[in-house]
Amino acid sequence: MFSTLHGMSRSDAQLAQEALNQEGSYRFPAFSASDAVTLGLSLRKRFRASHRHAKGKGLVISIQSIAGHPLxxxxxxxLGHFSGYADVGLDSWSCLEAMINAVKxxxxxxxxxxxxxxxxxxxxxxxxxxxxPVQGGAFPIWLENAPICPVAVVACYxxxxxxxxxxxxxxxxxxxxKILRNSEAGTSMPVPSIAPPPRPESRSDWNLPEVTTVASEYTRPESLYDGHDDEH
Structure with a gap:
């Protein structure tokens, strides 16, 4: 029986190749802070529903940008729960940071x-x-059109x-x-419409009185030199 189980197990080289293939396949069209929160809550929900959590295991989760900004x-x-469940040790975060640093x-x-x-x-x-030592649990977030470097790291321990x-x-x-299904169904966020700029008001809208000048009513003011030509 044990020889059969040993034959079914995969080698470290095969597991490493599988992980490498996953990195190439699971790439995001974009990644925002909102995506990080949604993904983090999904990790929490999945672990809480697992048999490992039911047996008393705990978990720490961290999603960071490649520059180290917490998302x-x-x-x-x-750790101190009276039931003794969820054995989140004091060194759990240290182990998690070591895994994240290995990805970076x-x-x-x-x-x-x-x-x-x-x-x-x-x-x-x-x-x-x-x-x-390094162990599994930290995964790079790559963008489809950015092969230079990962943009973030998702990790749990x-x-x-x-x-x-x-x-x-x-x-x-x-x-x-889920992102792919939403894009195919056309349920992405609608693009907000931009209202046209307001039309400049015409003079008639201002209700300003028209200024008219009647030539017959206009009289040139007398000059000091008026009438001097008659004396010469």
């Missing part, structure tokens, strides 16, 4: 970095990536490399499919 941050579970450093998902290093028989430190990676990738895949 979404959330903790699922409490390499441009690849932390799961790809982990499995790629394992396939080469090296540690992240030996590969010059970082000092601390619960202590399970494979599960955290699958949670992030599945949430991104479903969110992209």
């Amino acid at each position: 979404f941050s959330c903790t699922v579970g409490d 450093r390499t441009g690849h998902s932390s799961f790809y970095v982990e499995k790629g290093a394992n396939a080469l028989g090296k540690t992240p430190k030996q590969m010059g990536i970082q000092e601390v 619960s202590g399970s490399s494979q599960d955290d990676h699958n949670l992030v990738v599945t949430s991104i895949r479903d969110y992209l499919n």
Whole structure:
């Protein structure tokens, strides 16, 4: 039985290649702060509905721009809860930041970095990536028309490399499919119409009196020199 399970398992090289293919397939047409919040809430909802959360596991979520600006941050579970559930450790955020830094450093998902290093028989430190170990759960956000570098990083940490990676990738895949369905159905945000500029008012609209000059009523004022020509 164990030999059969061993034959069904995939190698680190195969897992790394699969993660690389996912990075190339799941790219956004655009990514805004609103997308980050929607995606973050989706991650939270999915984890709360999972069997791992039901067994007492906790999760930390962070979505940042590639420059490090926080777009979404959330903790699922409490370390000091009286039930003992949701074991969010004090080092959870430190592990999450290490995963995010690995994505920023390499441009690849932390799961790809982990499995790629394992396939080469090296540690992240030996590969010059970082000092601390790397595990799956952080994924780069690429734009379809911007192959230079990722624009953001989506990351979650619960202590399970494979599960955290699958949670992030599945949430991104479903969110992209939703965007595609909305665009095909034409349910995107309508473009606001721009009202034409107001027409300049004519003089008749101002109700100003017309100024008329009648030649017969106009009399030139007398000059001091009037009548002097008669004396000469």
